[in-house]
Amino acid sequence: xxxxxxxxxxxxxxxxxxxxxxxxxxxxxxxxxxxxxxxxxxxxxxxxxxxxxxxxxxxxxxxxxxxxxxxxxxxxxxxxxxxxxxxxxxxxxxxxxxxxxxxxxxxxxxxxxxxxxxxxxxxxxxxxxxxxxxxxxxxxxxxxxxxxxxxxxxxxxxxxxxxxxxxxxxxxxxxxxxxxxxxxxxxxxxxxxxxxxxxxxxxxxxxxxxxxxxxxxxxxxxxxxxxxxxxxxxxxxxxxxxxxxxxxxxxxxxxxxxxxxxxxxxxxxxxxxxxxxxxxxxxxxxxxxxxxxxxxxxxxxxxxxxxxxxxxxxxxxxxxxxxx
Numbered sequence: 001x002x003x004x005x006x007x008x009x010x011x012x013x014x015x016x017x018x019x020x021x022x023x024x025x026x027x028x029x030x031x032x033x034x035x036x037x038x039x040x041x042x043x044x045x046x047x048x049x050x051x052x053x054x055x056x057x058x059x060x061x062x063x064x065x066x067x068x069x070x071x072x073x074x075x076x077x078x079x080x081x082x083x084x085x086x087x088x089x090x091x092x093x094x095x096x097x098x099x100x101x102x103x104x105x106x107x108x109x110x111x112x113x114x115x116x117x118x119x120x121x122x123x124x125x126x127x128x129x130x131x132x133x134x135x136x137x138x139x140x141x142x143x144x145x146x147x148x149x150x151x152x153x154x155x156x157x158x159x160x161x162x163x164x165x166x167x168x169x170x171x172x173x174x175x176x177x178x179x180x181x182x183x184x185x186x187x188x189x190x191x192x193x194x195x196x197x198x199x200x201x202x203x204x205x206x207x208x209x210x211x212x213x214x215x216x217x218x219x220x221x222x223x224x225x226x227x228x229x230x231x232x233x234x235x236x237x238x239x240x241x242x243x244x245x246x247x248x249x250x251x252x253x254x255x256x257x258x259x260x261x262x263x264x265x266x267x268x269x270x271x272x273x274x275x276x277x278x279x280x281x282x283x284x285x286x287x288x289x290x291x292x293x294x295x296x297x298x299x300x301x302x303x304x305x306x307x308x309x310x311x312x313x314x315x316x317x318x319x320x321x322x323x324x
Contacts (some may be wrong), residue, residue: 005304007062008069010076014108021058025137029060030104033137038130039097065304067313070292071098071241071267074315078239079105081322085115087237089230091152091251092244093120096131099145100138102239119230123151123161152223152242154250159254173234227255236321237262243269243311249278260286264322268311270296279314279321288316 017031025033063072072248079086079102086106090099106116107219118140122128135142151161231237240263244251248268252259259266266283270276276295284290294300296312 005065008073010073010080011062012074012104013080016060016062018059019059020056023056026297027058027060028101029062030101030108030173032097032100032104034095034097034134035130035137038134053095065302066307067294067309067311070294070313070315071269072101074265074267074292075102075239076105078102079109081264082110082114082238084108084139085117086110086239087117087234088239089119089121089237089241091121091227091240091242093122093131094124094127094242094243095134096120096122096147097134098241100134100140103138118145118241119148121147121150121152121225121230123149123224124163125149126163148225148230150225152227152230152244152251153247154226154254156226156229157223157224158221160219162181162219163222199278228258231255231258231262234262236264238264240266242266246271246275248275249282252279253282256286257283258286260318260320264318264319266314266316266318268312268314268316270314272296276314283316287319289319291315291317 014030016029017027017033019027021027021033024037025035025150026039027033063069071303075098078088086102088099088102090096094097096118099120103116103118104280106114120131122131128147131147132142135145135147151159153159179320240259242248242251248270252266252268266288268279270279273295276293280293292313292315294302296309299306
């Protein structure tokens with residue numbers, strides 16, 4: 001008989017959502033609604049996303065135990081520890097899934113009037129438009145927060161950026177010499193999209209503003225913004241979530257002084273072994289406490305079972321500010 005695995009104690013502060021959900025959307029345990037069109041493959045299990053019966057009534061459960069469970073726990077802990085207000089930044093936001101989850105958690109734990117400020121940065125133009133819709137779909141006014149259409153980078157200005165795959169959330173900064181430095185990646189991605197097209201996959205807009213369509217990806221010169229610039233006028237940040245393909249070190253390292261002075265908790269999705277090592281050295285040298293450190297690309301045993309970490313997971317707490 002398999003031993004039952006208990007959920008993290010933080011979950012007891014939140015009751016899984018039960019209620020109505022439109023047929024074109026799914027809903028998670030915090031009551032966050034997401035349009036099905038925004039979810040690649042729609043392969044989330046019934047334990048994380050509610051299933052609709054003939055009466056359109058949804059009953060959800062706590063999230064599944066997988067590599068994403070740790071970032072959910074970390075976000076909920078940041079929400080519960082918030083005192084007079086809550087401030088969150090999401091870099092590589094996609095549709096803003098993390099920040100909207102935080103809003104739902106704030107409403108459930110602190111109440112709808114609790115002050116909350118969000119900053120979400122996304123450089124893929126269609127994903128950015130979807131993010132605006134996602135805010136509205138969940139009764140969050142984008143005008144009350146800061147949604148930035150830009151690529152987070154180590155510098156302010158512009159970078160070459162891959163666009164055209166909004167539902168994959170796989171866009172990344174590219175080198176002008178990309179075909180020389182990493183030709184196999186580009187050949188693989190090109191063949192993959194041709195295969196999908198031959199299989200009859202629906203075309204998606206590759207650029208929301210121009211309306212061009214196709215499954216192929218392309219690069220464009222995009223606005224870039226540094227983390228130092230984002231943090232410059234902020235006094236305190238409760239939670240920073242960052243998922244920017246292979247750019248973690250380049251973005252975080254130049255901002256380490258402001259991060260240490262202002263940010264209480266950081267959740268990082270890692271994408272290379274080199275970045276994982278450098279991030280460990282960077283934050284550890286500044287007195288941050290690492291509470292999760294799971295390398296990417298391997299099956300790891302955790303207190304919630306063993307599973308594959310598609311992306312690596314690092315959770316850092318700034319003990320001097322967080323109090324943990």
